């Protein structure tokens with residue numbers, strides 16, 4: 001919608017802005033909070049196109065995960081070990097930072113562990129994981145301080161009642177959060193310390209000038225600021241086309257409450273492409289984008305019926321066999337991926353910083369990425 005700004009809007013809401021943050025996801029809010037801590041007297045405004053944040057941060061699964069064994073073994077095939085473990089460390093530190101900013105109670109943080117499921121057909125992969133246990137635990141201990149992060153969890157398998165699952169591994173230091181409460185806590189904190197958040201403002205173009213940054217909105221008017229941090233993750237390329245980041249959609253479902261639900265913790269299957277967890281006596285299940293990589297490489301929030309059917313089958317056949325479990329609702333979210341699982345946190349031009357490309361692990365690494373972005377100001 002195109003409209004003109006009133007004098008009041010221009011003079012009261014949008015004048016004398018020092019720092020603009022584009023995007024009110026987890027990264028944008030943590031960047032704004034850090035910027036306000038560093039520059040308490042500056043005017044810091046977060047611009048968000050949605051009525052609520054509209055990307056991944058209010059739509060994810062809430063796994064406080066920092067590395068499951070199959071994912072790491074897979075990453076180590078094509079990425080140097082130092083880079084892989086460095087990302088694990090950044091995720092771990094990011095999680096501690098998030099917990100420090102909000103407090104565990106506010107985000108409903110629980111450390112029930114993160115499990116990996118292996119079917120009969122994946123026995124070799126499971127054996128491969130067991131071969132890596134000692135080495136991975138040595139490195140993971142140096143990062144987390146936990147004496148035994150990864151462990152064979154086959155003794156716990158019977159209690160979950162899965163069908164067709166032969167082996168189970170656990171990451172004992174993995175936790176889970178309530179995604180909605182995390183975002184509420186961050187929004188509250190940002191406002192409390194004087195960050196301004198304006199919703200319904202969509203930026204379509206940036207112009208870096210000698211005096212600062214001009215942000216052109218889709219409403220036909222522009223905003224000026226001394227500096228900008230772009231935290232638009234999967235949508236960043238619309239503003240910064242030179243960045244190697246592209247959108248990737250995920251389908252997610254939540255069931256109706258399940259009486260006597262035994263599933264507790266975060267669960268990863270098929271190298272993490274499928275994930276599920278307990279929340280409020282329900283199961284949240286999502287992913288399977290590997291069934292249609294091309295179709296899911298989009299920033300449109302639409303349903304993918306093939307993937308939804310596969311996830312529905314997985315729910316009824318593997319997670320809750322022989323139970324009459326009802327699906328409550330579905331949604332989609334958009335991640336930002338790139339050629340490697342490493343965020344981009346850098347100054348792009350004199351007055352513009354990017355903090356994007358969270359690669360599907362933003363709950364863990366997001367607070368750190370936002371903070372690092374603001375530290376470049």
Ligand SMILES: Cc1cc2nc3c(=O)[nH]c(=O)nc-3n(C[C@H](O)[C@H](O)[C@H](O)COP(=O)(O)OP(=O)(O)OC[C@H]3O[C@@H](n4cnc5c(N)ncnc54)[C@H](O)[C@@H]3O)c2cc1C
Pocket residue numbers: 022023024025026027028047048049050052053054055056057058059060061062063064065201202203204231232233234235236238239249250251252286332333334335336355356357358359360361362363364365366
């Ligand atoms: C379904 C799903 C499940 C996930 N599960 C997990 C998980 O369990 N654990 C985990 O660690 N990670 C998970 N992730 C990833 C994690 O949610 C993201 O990495 C993280 O939320 C990214 O945060 P962000 O702030 O960078 O991006 P976003 O949350 O996407 O925020 C970007 C914001 O920028 C706004 N924006 C974009 N363009 C513009 C513009 N031009 N003008 C104004 N505003 C704009 C958007 O509306 C959006 O609110 C999941 C992601 C998805 C999609």
